Amino acid sequence: xxxxxxxxxxxxxxxxxxxxxxxxxxxxxxxxxxxxxxxxxxxxxxxxxxxxxxxxxxxxxxxxxxxxxxxxxxxxxxxxxxxxxxxxxxxxxxxxxxxxxxxxxxxxxxxxxxxxxxxxxxxxxxxxxxxxxxxxxxxxxxxxxxxxxxxxxxxxxxxxxxxxxxxxxxxxxxxxxxxxxxxxxxxxxxxxxxxxxxxxxxxxxxxxxxxxxxxxxxxxxxxxxxxx
Numbered sequence: 001x002x003x004x005x006x007x008x009x010x011x012x013x014x015x016x017x018x019x020x021x022x023x024x025x026x027x028x029x030x031x032x033x034x035x036x037x038x039x040x041x042x043x044x045x046x047x048x049x050x051x052x053x054x055x056x057x058x059x060x061x062x063x064x065x066x067x068x069x070x071x072x073x074x075x076x077x078x079x080x081x082x083x084x085x086x087x088x089x090x091x092x093x094x095x096x097x098x099x100x101x102x103x104x105x106x107x108x109x110x111x112x113x114x115x116x117x118x119x120x121x122x123x124x125x126x127x128x129x130x131x132x133x134x135x136x137x138x139x140x141x142x143x144x145x146x147x148x149x150x151x152x153x154x155x156x157x158x159x160x161x162x163x164x165x166x167x168x169x170x171x172x173x174x175x176x177x178x179x180x181x182x183x184x185x186x187x188x189x190x191x192x193x194x195x196x197x198x199x200x201x202x203x204x205x206x207x208x209x210x211x212x213x214x215x216x217x218x219x220x221x222x223x224x225x226x227x228x
Contacts (some may be wrong), residue, residue, distance in 0.1 A: 001061045002029040006046060008037035008055040010205035012214055014116040014169030017201055018069050019056025021165045022076055024197045026083045038214060070104055073162050087157040092148040096156070096163040099141055103166045110134040114173040115215040118202045123220040125177045132180075138170065139185055153187055168192045175225040193226045 005023060007016035016037075023030040035045035035055060042055070049057045052067040058075075059065050066072050077085040086093045109130030127135070142156060149158030156163045171189035174181055181189070192198065202224070 002031055003061065004033060004059040005030050006033045006035055006049060006055055006057040008035060009208060010201055011118050011208065012116060013037055013055060015069055016055050017169050018165055019072060020201060021168060021197060022073060025160060025165065026085055028076060028080060070100060084159065085162050087161050089148065092157045095145060095148065096161055099145060099163050100166045107134045110173060114177045116169045116172050117176055117215055118172060118205045119213065120221040120223055121175065121225045122177050122217055123222060125219060127179055135179060135181055139182060142185060142188060152184060164192060168198060
């Protein structure tokens, strides 16, 4: 029973990273297919999965096609109840669903002004008031999530869950643009990006070269903030 997962460029596609982590972190069987998000072939590459038109897109073993990360997440949790995709505690599970839903519909300023990139860390980026408001909201949600495990650090609900999957690209934005967050939030972002699965994804990202680099800013850029 193997799934077929269609993904965009690893360097820039935050939604694809979320989709891929659902399988990689919970050891679910999958074949990954990268489509031409930046080469102009995405529409043709995804045509066999119509009406899906964005990445990630998933074909189930029975041929059913799914789009949208939340739909993919809930379907996988339903089909693999013992994999631990959601927190085991009912209150934590409900809250994790809330945080994932807010991630998919919110934080528009952060997403627009700080596109995910895994190339390096920009120096001197000045976040707008709207981005600062998004960062404050993130701090509020992460603090609330940590209250369920009683630990102010580590994964959001104690054990790694889909909530951590959904916020991994946020961590890449925060560290990739050196955004101002609390020490606790910075530590959580560092933990997310230090995870071996994320390191593996970033290594795949560097298998493709870009000229020019999409989303490049006229700012100095240093090395990736996570060493190793």
